[in-house]
Amino acid sequence: MNEKYKKEFVTYFNGEIVPDSEVKVHYSDSSMALGYSVVDCARTFSHRPFKLRDHIERFYLSMKAVRIDPGMSPDEMERITLAVLEANIPRIEPEMDVWLNQQISGGKNLRAIGGFEFADPALIISSPPLTLPDYAHLYDTGVHAVTPSIRHIPPQTLDSKIKHKSRLFMCMGEFEVKAVDPEAFSLFMDLKGNLTENKGANFFIFSNGILQTPKTDNALDGISRATMLELANKLDIPTSEKDIQPFHVINAEEAFFCSTSYCILPITRFNSFTVGSGKPGPVFQRLIQAWSERVHTDIIAQAKGRVADKVS
């Protein structure tokens, strides 16, 4: 992440808005000691929040599922998020956009051995800049999706519909796929052999005229995923939620990842197979175009513009 920008930004931390670099947590906090923390991440387009309320509501679903009480209402959470954004607006360059992140820990365990009673959750609301140049070229080349030998965590251990931060297994999978291709993105299989999701993105294929995505048994019920389905609906592209296996991707016409930051990236290779034509396809073009229109921002141009800036 670009440290220069980040240092100048401010962040909400347990009741105060402070310089981001001061948001530090003692190592005994359960976020560090146990991976006990949840998060949500919205973003702005042209400095306007996109689906912020949806993200905050999902943040409350995640918090309830892990038994964390933030001590404030969703309205209050939204109000603070917007205040952080407003405070940072002067620091955001015109063509740049930012994340709108909420994260909270379980706090500290008051009772050491055996007991289990937490207090003082650490709540952080931040709006760091999006690092658009990092992925701008992938709109053209597409992504290489690779399935690691590591399997996604089963829901009877931890439900991936919780947007949690206990993701060491995903880091290990990510290292595996980088050994195949340093630019590859992970695409995890579940224990049954169905494809699920990337470390930070949902997954889609377009095949036989239908936009298809895995059910959320082993995947985040993503807000970008929901946006994909809405846009497809508007474009009269039929959609379905179903079990997707490697065979389906190998023989799909197109495939995609979607996430808050980059919205949609085409998948043009899968486990070293060429997907479709091997280039971003027409369904990708229609979807990213529709998304751009919806947010009044040319998503790809914005990302590439930032590359140009950096080069000059």
Next chain:
Amino acid sequence: MNEKYKKEFVTYFNGEIVPDSEVKVHYSDSSMALGYSVVDCARTFSHRPFKLRDHIERFYLSMKAVRIDPGMSPDEMERITLAVLEANIPRIEPEMDVWLNQQISGGKNLRAIGGFEFADPALIISSPPLTLPDYAHLYDTGVHAVTPSIRHIPPQTLDSKIKHKSRLFMCMGEFEVKAVDPEAFSLFMDLKGNLTENKGANFFIFSNGILQTPKTDNALDGISRATMLELANKLDIPTSEKDIQPFHVINAEEAFFCSTSYCILPITRFNSFTVGSGKPGPVFQRLIQAWSERVHTDIIAQAKGRVADKVS
């Protein structure tokens, strides 16, 4: 944890020894952002380290398995740990003992979306006091072990032989068992229905004259577990590693948890069944006695002494 003491202790943090309360990590560190961190925990008995080298060597196994390079040798790690202990000795009351903990994060991800390249791992070496009074009474009453409906993480997702901090699923299981009995300890089943381990302890039964413990397929290869096997060997108690199922515990003569802090606690109830006589049994007495002798410290008396202090 007792904040009064803790604040006075010092801790090693990325090259310096500083007051423990100053050991704070920015929220973008991968330990908070991804649960990407590993740990090891030894302790002192009568202010002398116990099996410190074994713990440090296991710490290096965990680090290798998650691809973290601490940038120093095990000798150096041991030297720093002893330096932290020495610095804190004046702060440790005579009848008290301390943890000897090493923990490290993956550091920060230098490349935001898609990329995966980490730098600046956060290394923390600390010796906080053991909160002996919290569990002193359990040497007499025994523990109620309860299996949550949540299953242990399978090794093809994340190997529990890595002493990691991505433990949200374990917190969720712990909450489940506390609903059965606020003093209960979790005992996780794996996906096949075998018992594995507690959130922070290995598990044993004594049955048909044999001290038995699960294989480490789904459990930490614990150093306290190894001590148990060594002590049993010395006491001529036969041991075996095998799959243990709830039926075995229900009908065992005795059962135990073992961990660095409390060494051994008897399990006297399991899923609301009485185990054996329902009281700490003779094998427990022999093992804790042998452990006490080995460390030249009356483990139970020490724990109970602290309770007395607190009360007065």
Next chain:
Amino acid sequence: MNEKYKKEFVTYFNGEIVPDSEVKVHYSDSSMALGYSVVDCARTFSHRPFKLRDHIERFYLSMKAVRIDPGMSPDEMERITLAVLEANIPRIEPEMDVWLNQQISGGKNLRAIGGFEFADPALIISSPPLTLPDYAHLYDTGVHAVTPSIRHIPPQTLDSKIKHKSRLFMCMGEFEVKAVDPEAFSLFMDLKGNLTENKGANFFIFSNGILQTPKTDNALDGISRATMLELANKLDIPTSEKDIQPFHVINAEEAFFCSTSYCILPITRFNSFTVGSGKPGPVFQRLIQAWSERVHTDIIAQAKGRVADKVS
């Protein structure tokens, strides 16, 4: 069960209608020796049978699946059931209702070791009184549904669409959940971590405007479940059959059990999480109202009236 009433009732037993207390089976019958028996249970509303034919037809499905031949047609079975009801009518208090149960065993194994040839199935058709007061208060408080650590029997071992009586594993799960809360109802997970059913009831959630229930892969294809779907359809509530995981219940607006006896009970707590508002919700009110209208009986009032009677 209320012994006073029951003794007075009559029951069909292998060709005769006899006092219920005389319906006793030798311990060598396969129902006792092997759990080899199936059952079905309808009930009356205001003394009129409800969906009796549907229950009898399902009884024939269960019998076929376990290779028991009752030696009579469904028509004959229905006729006898009605005759038992008629015989008991004078014994049923006006505000009371009864079960209409058919059960049959595999009979006796004619060949002892190795052989497998059964004869003389024991057929019992009874109409014991419904013990309405036992659950009347739950229409107001709602039920606490709890998932035991025990998993539902997989269909490749025994299909739960067969309404069988080989339910020891369910008893064991029920004991586990009573340890959490003596009033809790079991809600079993299958081996994959999906929720299935209660020991004697199907399970529903209402979420995102849709009434949802697990597929019948690991659950009875319940006739009350079918009634729920019919009533929802009539009330223009969309429905779907899908995999439901704990996360979905924790964040549902409402949840329910449905069964022949109590029709619908609201679930207001799940694994100690509050479900929705923690009180019976509007969808419950609409469904129980519609069911009451369909059977010309105020279901809740009837149950509560019996409580009053008992008290006075």
Next chain:
Amino acid sequence: MNEKYKKEFVTYFNGEIVPDSEVKVHYSDSSMALGYSVVDCARTFSHRPFKLRDHIERFYLSMKAVRIDPGMSPDEMERITLAVLEANIPRIEPEMDVWLNQQISGGKNLRAIGGFEFADPALIISSPPLTLPDYAHLYDTGVHAVTPSIRHIPPQTLDSKIKHKSRLFMCMGEFEVKAVDPEAFSLFMDLKGNLTENKGANFFIFSNGILQTPKTDNALDGISRATMLELANKLDIPTSEKDIQPFHVINAEEAFFCSTSYCILPITRFNSFTVGSGKPGPVFQRLIQAWSERVHTDIIAQAKGRVADKVS
């Protein structure tokens, strides 16, 4: 079973010794209503009990595991069993032997819907005659063991180390194997594909000079199984407990079932493969000989003698 003899025998039933034909249980008892019952089965050799105490102790393990309290001590249980045997001795023909069975139900559920509180367990202690002729010829021909497509119940649903009577799934498997061969015996696979046990017997192979039997993860910890291991030990035949797969049986030198009644039967065919020579082998001969010596009864001759009687 031979009704003529059986009617004459007496049986203990809830405190009294009565003619066996009077031991009948109301259909509301949980043994019939829920398959909630456990059992144990010893036998006599030449009218002397064999390992009766071991069986009674295992009966207490089973009862504890399913939370049934018989209200008497093992000594009392043994005393009653011997009293039943003694009462029946005059009815037992000299060359005949009997079972020594204990079985108990969970009793009646005192609270109907939702509640779970049992009382009045039905305890039955009986000594019916062994139907030796039914299997006498199998000592010569050997048994055809067949694996049904139905899988054994997993231990996280119900532990097969409990000798329970909730065995409908086993009946269904038995019907499947009888379709292959009316004389075939079932041999169940577990969900992982390992062989486990027969409906009423443990399973062994002899291969590479070692007598091998599955671990008890998915099988009864049989007392006949223990006898096999003891006899092998005495005969200097090495033994091991290990995962056994169909390949191992197909290529074994010999294979066996063992159970209380017939002690050992050779398996000479497996899934229509010939096992070893296709005839009872030398290890079978040595084991059955050693068993006969141990119980001072020629096991095979006794069985065949009864056949002769029947024919004449």
Next chain:
Amino acid sequence: MNEKYKKEFVTYFNGEIVPDSEVKVHYSDSSMALGYSVVDCARTFSHRPFKLRDHIERFYLSMKAVRIDPGMSPDEMERITLAVLEANIPRIEPEMDVWLNQQISGGKNLRAIGGFEFADPALIISSPPLTLPDYAHLYDTGVHAVTPSIRHIPPQTLDSKIKHKSRLFMCMGEFEVKAVDPEAFSLFMDLKGNLTENKGANFFIFSNGILQTPKTDNALDGISRATMLELANKLDIPTSEKDIQPFHVINAEEAFFCSTSYCILPITRFNSFTVGSGKPGPVFQRLIQAWSERVHTDIIAQAKGRVADKVS
């Protein structure tokens, strides 16, 4: 197969059309050495190809999934297939029809140990006669479908949507079901206990007015399966893809296999249960009639006619 006819037929083999008996492959080819080969099979009706292009397109899907490049376009493949058919037309008796098969191997491994680089795939395009008489009687009697104890290969090992020739496990299952009934057809369960497909056919049930077939998670996405769904649609029979378990077949009204050669065969027995009436049912009649009309060939009459020829 009828050798007399077959010898006279010609077949395409790596660039040439040669007498079929000359199409022989060296044993070092990966089709023999590793089971590394894929196939597709169309047929003619009244000497006209049926859905040939669909089969060829699926052949290209299979080839891509196993990384075989045939070195020609689908158009060229189709052209050659038609040329083979044309060459054989004079050899085909008027009332007879033929297969239209493409198969290809991975070729030879150029690098022996460790390396993996293939060349010279063996491509064979043939049109052998259909052996109609072999199954003509099954249109009247129906088929006995039997589930072996062997489970279908899971998709995370090998995807059954690839029409491959690495089918030893299926042969083993087929032998198991022939032991039950020499005329039985295999119907494989997957590891979860759902029914999947026959060795060479897809599987359907008709139940509750709906034509149902397993999803293709563990089954070929069959072209005959697609034809079934198209015909049902034309006949206004609702269809669905869902998990089907043995209980569903036992209680279905009708059941079917469908494949390229015989189109549809009724299943009248399943694991020795009678399915429906035990005779080919009305839905079978409607579907086979519609299929016959679509291909301008009386499918059953043609098969039976061949029987007559053979007899005379």
Next chain:
Amino acid sequence: MNEKYKKEFVTYFNGEIVPDSEVKVHYSDSSMALGYSVVDCARTFSHRPFKLRDHIERFYLSMKAVRIDPGMSPDEMERITLAVLEANIPRIEPEMDVWLNQQISGGKNLRAIGGFEFADPALIISSPPLTLPDYAHLYDTGVHAVTPSIRHIPPQTLDSKIKHKSRLFMCMGEFEVKAVDPEAFSLFMDLKGNLTENKGANFFIFSNGILQTPKTDNALDGISRATMLELANKLDIPTSEKDIQPFHVINAEEAFFCSTSYCILPITRFNSFTVGSGKPGPVFQRLIQAWSERVHTDIIAQAKGRVADKVS
């Protein structure tokens, strides 16, 4: 494979010894049509067969397990194998060695659709030259073992103790690992996450002073594996068969593949982790030395010598 030599060699094929290039099989043979074939592979050292009888006996185990009858005794099979070797001796260069392979197919299916009756198995006994230079350098560099995302076939589908040729899934895994590193060797995980074997080799680790190898639940019971255990025994290296997981390999001191051709190759990298020192270790040196002594052939020198020849 070296075509020049191979063409000159002779091979036994269904009763005759013929030039190897003439050993061709019609594509309708079940080895090509169904992957229905088994194999075994011994080799010579200095032109002398090694453990030939063990290989032939295992070949008979494999044949029995897949129901193929070769129509000859093991003695006859051995005699033919030696005759083939003898015939080829003049063609083998002095410093070269050869395979001694037996393979057989199921033959042809006599009945086309539904039926299953095979005849005319194709038996091939060959002694092609070992391509030693292909792997000579790996004795120095060691091998990079990589786990593909594809899982090994479960034993309830097909037992890997059968040395079969239905290995398409293994080819697919091999392609996956070559994408990580073109010189990598596959190391398959089973469905539970344990490591099993390579496409053509068994797998060992040396850790904590013990030579460890997976049980044969999901792996060939290899004759080279047996040799490893024998040599270790002779060298006083303790051995054990146990579940091995990636963590164990990452932290092992050494690791190995063993197979008929190369005997032992050190594994120096695993999933891009360095194993031990990253170089062939002392246990490898002792084992390969002991093996060389046993076969009176310097295994590594022989392999390297061939490289020299090729270069000159």
